[in-house]
Amino acid sequence: MKNMVYGAILALQFLTRFPLPVNCSMDHNTLKWALRFYPFAGLAIGGTLYLIYNLLNGLLPLYMLTLILLTLWVFLSGGLHLDGVMDVADAVGSNGSTEKKIEILKDSRVGSFAVLSVIFLLLWKSVLLYAVLDSSENELFIIAIPMMARFQALLQLFVFHPFQNKGMAHYWKQHLSMRDVIIAACWVLPFAITQVTLIILFSLQICFSFIFGKWAVRQFQGVNGDTVGASIEGAELWNLAVLYSLFLFGIV
Template sequence: MNAILSKQLNRVRLALSFTTRLPVGQQLDYSPTEMHAALVYFPLAGLLLASLLSLLFLLAQPLAGIEVTAVLLLIASLLMTGALHEDGLADSFDGFYGGFETQRKLEIMKDSRIGTYGSAALLLALLLKLMLLIQLAQQQLLIPALLIGYSLSRALAVTHAQDLPYVSAPGKSKSDPLAKPLSLPLLACLLGFGLSGLLVAMIGWSLPVVVALVVLVAVVAVRWCLKHWMHKHIQGFTGDCLGAAQQFQELWIYIVLLAVANLGYWLPVVTELPSGVAG
């Protein structure tokens, strides 16, 4: 039993080391096989990030106000992840729209420099995220939105390996462990962890089941669009593509949650939050 727990803890640490800059300790047992199995914990890494951002929001918002705190959350998120997914978003746009042939698109995506398409996409994505965080905070929905967005978007990004080929050169990328599809048991675990944020929101913030279903339908639809977007441009996926997919899904989740709140379909329980927070 101790050996099983130790192996799973190592995989959690591997997931954190891959997706964040958070300290995970020394002597990680790394191998391509172990890293591949650690993919199922990517949503839990997102849930941890969302929890840390939620704590920052609770501490800073009463002192600095919603707008300033939203900027601090954005900065903290970029620092904790090393802008991993944002980098993928920028590289994907540079490659997809800066080249004509598939090989040229891949070459551009591997270039460490950022171009016009990538700069524009990154700027607009960060601006949109900032505005969404502010609006969600004003609706007293920021914390559940973070929990849902950070966990579910990471799970969905990983699933693109199930039905798209990996097109980067093997052995030359940090994302090589993402190349293979997950087995059905591991895929079930990944999706289960990805739904954890929704479950927490349903329990702690009275997220209606109907709204949860709307979110799921919405993200599945976007996943379908992203899959065809990747296939159209490079006939597969790279690690950068998965970063872009995560960013698209996270933003889309925030938009859907804000829309259902504005339509009056989700009136969260706010008495559990400390006095003076939000609003």
């Protein structure tokens, strides 16, 4: 039980910025539980967004509420995954060799591709979030999307190999098994099976995970913490785009 509790706290400390000043042991069992709680971190973020939406809905114009939700969304993740987007954008934008891309990926400096990528990602995310909130009568997707995005990150870590034998991706993968992925999926499935919309969303989220993972392998010969972090932002944007498309074409 202690390992499970510590694992939940570690997952929140690693993937969110919820204030949890608790020192947790970093042994094998605790880390395995932390991996199983990846979607739980998404639940914490999505649940907070859902609560704020329901508290402020009707009190503020939708465009202002959308901006508040997006600001909180970034704040709760600490911009951790946006940093991955920026690093990956600079590396891929260089059009260099694999070795050059990996070198840029490790560089802490911010280039023009990084700035442009994060600007357009947040713009598209805000527009799609506004459109979906305006179209949907059930806002359960606010909870489901952050959960699914973090589950697909776990799936990528399991399926694809890191391009180096060090770093965060390599460290987490050493403790990850199929059983951990299945247990993590149990956080997502109760949400995914409640509506046809979410079933479609979850199925296409799995597709996104494999597509992005294969793209990362093609670009860098493997994955790392930056690519997996970027995939979380990409997955959230993908989910919003898919959801809006379903509403737009009257599929659901």
